[in-house]
Amino acid sequence: MRWPIVSLGLLLVVSLTGKLLSQPVDATVSRDATEHEVTDALMARGFAPDGVEAVSVDGFYRALVFAHPACGALRAMAVPLNGEGSEIVRQVATTSERIAYVYDAALLSDVPVMRATVRESAIRLAHAIGWSPRNGRVSLATLIGDELCLARAAAPAEPE
Amino acid sequence: VIARALALAPHPLDRGRDDAIDQATRDTPLSRRALLLGLYVLGMTNGAIGYVIGQPSLAVTVASLATINLIVLLAVLAGLRLAGHVAPVGCHRADLAAGVLCALLILVPSGRISWAAVGLLALYSLVAHRDDRFAVAAASVFLALAFKQSFGTALMALLAEPLTIVDAVMVSGLLDLVRPDGIVRVGNVITAPDGYRLAIMLGCSSLHNLSIGLLCWVAITRSVRPAWRRADGRTVVTIMVATVGLNVLRMTLMGFGPAAYDVVHGPIGNTVFDMAVMANALAITLWGFRDALAHR
Numbered sequence: 001m002r003w004p005i006v007s008l009g010l011l012l013v014v015s016l017t018g019k020l021l022s023q024p025v026d027a028t029v030s031r032d033a034t035e036h037e038v039t040d041a042l043m044a045r046g047f048a049p050d051g052v053e054a055v056s057v058d059g060f061y062r063a064l065v066f067a068h069p070a071c072g073a074l075r076a077m078a079v080p081l082n083g084e085g086s087e088i089v090r091q092v093a094t095t096s097e098r099i100a101y102v103y104d105a106a107l108l109s110d111v112p113v114m115r116a117t118v119r120e121s122a123i124r125l126a127h128a129i130g131w132s133p134r135n136g137r138v139s140l141a142t143l144i145g146d147e148l149c150l151a152r153a154a155a156p157a158e159p160e
Numbered sequence: 161v162i163a164r165a166l167a168l169a170p171h172p173l174d175r176g177r178d179d180a181i182d183q184a185t186r187d188t189p190l191s192r193r194a195l196l197l198g199l200y201v202l203g204m205t206n207g208a209i210g211y212v213i214g215q216p217s218l219a220v221t222v223a224s225l226a227t228i229n230l231i232v233l234l235a236v237l238a239g240l241r242l243a244g245h246v247a248p249v250g251c252h253r254a255d256l257a258a259g260v261l262c263a264l265l266i267l268v269p270s271g272r273i274s275w276a277a278v279g280l281l282a283l284y285s286l287v288a289h290r291d292d293r294f295a296v297a298a299a300s301v302f303l304a305l306a307f308k309q310s311f312g313t314a315l316m317a318l319l320a321e322p323l324t325i326v327d328a329v330m331v332s333g334l335l336d337l338v339r340p341d342g343i344v345r346v347g348n349v350i351t352a353p354d355g356y357r358l359a360i361m362l363g364c365s366s367l368h369n370l371s372i373g374l375l376c377w378v379a380i381t382r383s384v385r386p387a388w389r390r391a392d393g394r395t396v397v398t399i400m401v402a403t404v405g406l407n408v409l410r411m412t413l414m415g416f417g418p419a420a421y422d423v424v425h426g427p428i429g430n431t432v433f434d435m436a437v438m439a440n441a442l443a444i445t446l447w448g449f450r451d452a453l454a455h456r
Contacts, residue, residue: 004190008198011263015206018269024214056359057418082320084362087347091357117317128269 030138034078038141044157074145083111093144102141191248203278210271235379239301245294258284272310279306297386304378308371320362324348328360334412366404373403376441395448
């Protein structure tokens with residue numbers, strides 16, 4: 001009768017150790033990481049940071065403003081992957097602007113909720129057991145601007 | 161040890177059933193009761209640790225213990241008590257296979273996966289042990305717990321936009337009734353004529369609160385009366401309607417302006433609302449239970 005107790009005890013120790021060593025994904029940390037990534041990508045394409053616009057009163061939703069000498073202003077927002085912030089983004093955009101969601105090195109017109117949620121959850125799990133170098137995200141980058149600026153954002157990075 | 165401790169207090173409806181179990185089956189190396197109890201405890205401990213680690217601060221964790229997690233704790237105790245009365249018969253091979261699968265999932269360093277493992281084990285027990293009313297009752301409680309802590313969260317992540325739009329439709333409808341000055345709703349964003357905008361987000365969705373209300377009902381009802389009854393449906397529907405109603409009312413209050421939003425969505429407002437959801441679910445559960453007893 002001892003082996004079940006010993007097995008459960010061992011399982012408890014191993015599983016709890018794994019939990020204590022894991023790194024949970026925080027929405028704000030994920031947003032900041034996404035913002036850093038999109039900032040680097042836009043700066044590599046000739047855009048320069050030009051301020052931050054607060055979008056929600058709690059400060060979670062905000063738009064990073066970028067300027068480009070050839071096309072003007074472009075805004076970038078990190079929004080939740082599940083699409084709950086899509087309408088907020090649509091209301092931030094003016095009638096002359098277009099919205100593009102950046103995921104998996106592609107510019108998409110809609111949030112890829114199903115694909116991205118499943119994929120990022122799998123990456124999070126793989127990271128937890130040491131199979132993936134990066135942790136999964138809970139946010140993705142959104143670009144708001146005119147056709148010209150979005151085309152520049154989608155173009156290959158400019159050589160230094 | 162847990163099995164023994166929880167089995168010490170006889171369940172009021174456990175009418176000498178254990179006496180009917182053959183002594184030979186009691187002496188098997190691992191009983192179904194011990195397997196289920198051990199894995200439920202293991203999964204929930206891991207789920208709880210995963211939850212605490214995922215919280216932004218200790219203050220948030222402590223605050224949540226006073227309201228929502230009080231229901232979770234109540235459900236955990238109720239589920240363990242019921243599992244403590246599962247027949248101590250020997251495990252089948254299928255039980256062991258389900259146990260091994262559950263144990264492997266618990267090893268994954270994610271609290272949500274541990275809760276999912278508890279839910280899958282409960283689902284298996286619900287089907288495989290349907291001849292044991294205590295196993296079914298315990299499985300119902302653990303399934304409700306797993307839905308709140310894991311399955312429901314995954315479902316909400318996939319259906320976030322439509323779920324929040326449904327809530328926004330109800331909130332804007334109610335706002336239209338009380339402030340007929342031109343409320344406009346697009347998607348999950350509601351705009352007042354003065355330009356004030358309210359976005360309904362997933363954390364405030366009715367489905368989230370529904371899972372809390374139903375968990376409270378399952379935990380209490382199955383503790384007192386392990387077997388399901390047809391009259392339970394009426395209580396469930398009442399809890400669902402009342403919980404959604406409370407949630408919509410809360411969000412409507414937020415739609416009155418920034419000052420109302422700060423009060424209702426602030427720490428005090430959140431605590432008061434969580435307590436209201438809990439009290440509402442508790443009151444309807446007790447009402448439904450008294451009603452069912454009167455019919456006996």
